[in-house]
Amino acid sequence: MQRYSGFGLVKHALGHHENWERQWRNPTPKKRYDVIIVGGGGHGLATAYYLAKEFGVKNVAVVEKGWLGGGNTARNTTIVRSNYLWDEAARLYNHSLDLWKGLSQDLNYNVMFSQRGVLNLGHTLQDMRDIQRRVHANRLNGIDSEVVTPGQIKEIEPELDISSRARYPIMGASWQKSAGVARHDAVAWGYARGADALGVDLLQNTEVTGFKILDGKVLGVHTNRGDIEANTVGCVAAGNSGVLANMAGIRLPLESHPLQALVSEPLKPVLNTVTMSNHVHGYVSQSDKGDLVIGAGIDGYVGYGQRGSYPTIEHTLQAIVEMFPMFSRVRMNRQWGGIVDTCPDACPILSKTKVKGLYFNCGWGTGGFKATPGSGHVFAASLAKGEMHPIAAPFSIDRFHTGALIDEHGAAGVAH
Amino acid sequence: MFHIFCPYCQEHREEEEFHARGQAHLMRPADPDNTSDEEWGDYLFFRNNPRGIHHEMWVHSVGCRKFFNITRNTVTYDILETYPMGEQPTITADSEKLRKEQGVQTADGGWQTVGAQPESKALNEETSS
Numbered sequence: 001m002q003r004y005s006g007f008g009l010v011k012h013a014l015g016h017h018e019n020w021e022r023q024w025r026n027p028t029p030k031k032r033y034d035v036i037i038v039g040g041g042g043h044g045l046a047t048a049y050y051l052a053k054e055f056g057v058k059n060v061a062v063v064e065k066g067w068l069g070g071g072n073t074a075r076n077t078t079i080v081r082s083n084y085l086w087d088e089a090a091r092l093y094n095h096s097l098d099l100w101k102g103l104s105q106d107l108n109y110n111v112m113f114s115q116r117g118v119l120n121l122g123h124t125l126q127d128m129r130d131i132q133r134r135v136h137a138n139r140l141n142g143i144d145s146e147v148v149t150p151g152q153i154k155e156i157e158p159e160l161d162i163s164s165r166a167r168y169p170i171m172g173a174s175w176q177k178s179a180g181v182a183r184h185d186a187v188a189w190g191y192a193r194g195a196d197a198l199g200v201d202l203l204q205n206t207e208v209t210g211f212k213i214l215d216g217k218v219l220g221v222h223t224n225r226g227d228i229e230a231n232t233v234g235c236v237a238a239g240n241s242g243v244l245a246n247m248a249g250i251r252l253p254l255e256s257h258p259l260q261a262l263v264s265e266p267l268k269p270v271l272n273t274v275t276m277s278n279h280v281h282g283y284v285s286q287s288d289k290g291d292l293v294i295g296a297g298i299d300g301y302v303g304y305g306q307r308g309s310y311p312t313i314e315h316t317l318q319a320i321v322e323m324f325p326m327f328s329r330v331r332m333n334r335q336w337g338g339i340v341d342t343c344p345d346a347c348p349i350l351s352k353t354k355v356k357g358l359y360f361n362c363g364w365g366t367g368g369f370k371a372t373p374g375s376g377h378v379f380a381a382s383l384a385k386g387e388m389h390p391i392a393a394p395f396s397i398d399r400f401h402t403g404a405l406i407d408e409h410g411a412a413g414v415a416h
Numbered sequence: 417m418f419h420i421f422c423p424y425c426q427e428h429r430e431e432e433e434f435h436a437r438g439q440a441h442l443m444r445p446a447d448p449d450n451t452s453d454e455e456w457g458d459y460l461f462f463r464n465n466p467r468g469i470h471h472e473m474w475v476h477s478v479g480c481r482k483f484f485n486i487t488r489n490t491v492t493y494d495i496l497e498t499y500p501m502g503e504q505p506t507i508t509a510d511s512e513k514l515r516k517e518q519g520v521q522t523a524d525g526g527w528q529t530v531g532a533q534p535e536s537k538a539l540n541e542e543t544s545s
Contacts, residue, residue: 242465
C-alpha cells in the first residue's frame with residue numbers, strides 16, 4: 001500500500017499526479033475464504049479491516065452487490081456522538097467514539113473527523129427532564145455530556161433562535177463536546193484501502209442470491225459470480241438485511257424505511273456545531289464545503305425505493321427554519337434517501353442466528369454511521385472467536401423473546 | 417406523494433391525510449395466558465419486511481379516522497388496492513407474479529387489478545422490461 005503523507009503529496013504534484021496507485025484491487029473471487037462479509041458499506045468494510053488487522057483472519061472476502069460505500073454510508077448526515085441512555089448502548093457507541101479519535105492515523109486516510117460538538121435541544125419540560133436523565137446516565141458511563149441553558153446555547157451556536165417568540169421555545173439542551181462529524185465516503189474508502197492492503201478481497205458487483213446451508217450450518221453463499229465457500233458468514237446489509245435473512249430462512253424484527261437527507265447550496269461558515277432537536281424533529285450541521293447538511297424523520301411506511309416523500313421534506317425544513325429562522329431563504333441543492341433497517345427498540349442487532357456460522361449485524365436504523373468503527377471492531381472480534389464480544393452480547397436477537405430490550409428511542413434522535 | 421383511495425370515504429386523498437401503521441392482518445394470540453415468550457415476541461416485534469408486495473394498515477387520520485388496508489409495492493411504491501378492515505387482499509405476491517408473467521400492465525405503469533380488463537389491447541402485450 002502506498003502510504004499517504006504531505007511529502008508524498010508534494011512528490012506526486014511534481015509528477016503531475018500521474019503515478020498514484022489504485023486504492024484497492026479488483027480481485028476475482030476465490031473458491032473459499034475463512035470469512036465472508038456480505039455488504040460492502042462502512043460497517044462491513046470496518047469488520048473486514050479489523051478481522052485482518054487485529055484478529056489475524058486475513059482470508060476474508062467482502063461481497064457487495066453494488067459499489068463500496070454506495071448505500072447508507074454515502075447517504076447519512078455524518079453525525080458522530082455517543083450520548084445514549086442505557087449502559088449497553090453507551091458502551092457500544094463510546095467504544096466507537098474512542099476508535100474515531102485515532103481513525104485517520106490508524107487508516108492513514110483523512111476521515112476528516114471533526115469534534116465540533118452536538119447539541120440536543122429540549123423544548124418542553126418533559127424534554128428537559130429526559131435530557132437531564134440522559135446526561136446523568138452519560139456521566140456515570142464516562143461520557144462528556146452536560147446540560148446547557150439557553151444562554152450557553154447562544155454562545156455555542158449564535159444563530160439558533162432561543163427567543164420566547166419561537167413556536168417551540170428552546171428551554172435547554174444536552175451538549176456533548178467530543179461529538180462531531182466525519183467525512184462518510186472517506187470512512188468507507190479508508191477501511192476498504194486498509195482491508196485490501198491486509199489481503200482482504202473486496203468483491204464489487206457481486207450479489208448474494210442465496211446461502212448454502214447444510215444441517216443447520218452455513219457453508220457459503222451463492223452469488224451472481226458463482227458460489228463462494230466459507231464456514232463463517234457475517235451479514236452487514238442494512239436495509240436489505242431482511243431480504244438476506246429470508247434467503248436463510250430467518251425472520252428479523254426489522255422494518256426497512258426510507259430516511260432522507262438534503263444539502264443546501266454552499267454558504268460561508270455559519271454553524272459551529274451539530275444541532276439536533278427531537279421535538280421539532282430535525283438536525284443540521286455545516287460541511288467543510290459549506291453546505292448545510294439536513295436530516296429528519298423516516299417515511300412512515302416500509303420502502304426500498306431509496307427515495308423519500310415530499311411531505312417529509314416539508315416537515316424537515318419547517319423544523320430547520322423553526323430553529324434557524326435565518327435559513328428560511330436558503331436554497332436546497334440535493335435530496336436523497338437511504339433505506340434504514342429500524343428495530344423496535346431503536347438499537348442494533350449484533351447476533352448469532354439459528355444457522356451455525358451465520359451472523360447478522362443489522363438494525364442500526366437511523367444512527368449507524370457514528371458506530372461504524374465500533375460496530376466493525378466488536379463484530380470482527382465475534383466472528384473471529386465464534387463468541388459474541390462482551391460489548392455486542394446484549395444486542396442479541398434473543399432480546400425480542402426474553403424481553404431484555406434496550407429502549408433508545410429517546411436518544412436515537414429520529415422518531416420511528 | 418401517495419394519492420390514496422380511502423375505502424370508507426370512497427375518494428382519493430393526499431398522503432398527508434393518512435398515517436402508516438405497519439403490517440396488516442396481524443393476529444393477537446387467542447389465548448394470552450397460555451402463550452409462550454416465543455409467540456409473544458413474534459407477535460409484538462417480528463414483521464414481514466418484503467421487497468415487493470406488502471399488505472399494510474393505514475389510518476385516515478385527518479379524514480374519517482378509520483383504519484383500512486393497502487396492498488403496495490415497496491420498491492415501485494405503486495398502490496395496488498385499498499380495502500376495509502376485515503377483508504382479505506385480492507392481490508398477493510403470488511398473484512402479482514402470475515399477472516406479471518401474463519403481462520397485463522396499465523397505462524400508468526402499475527398492474528391491473530383482478531377482474532379488470534386492460535384499457536387497450538396494446539397493453540396486453542409483453543413489455544420488454
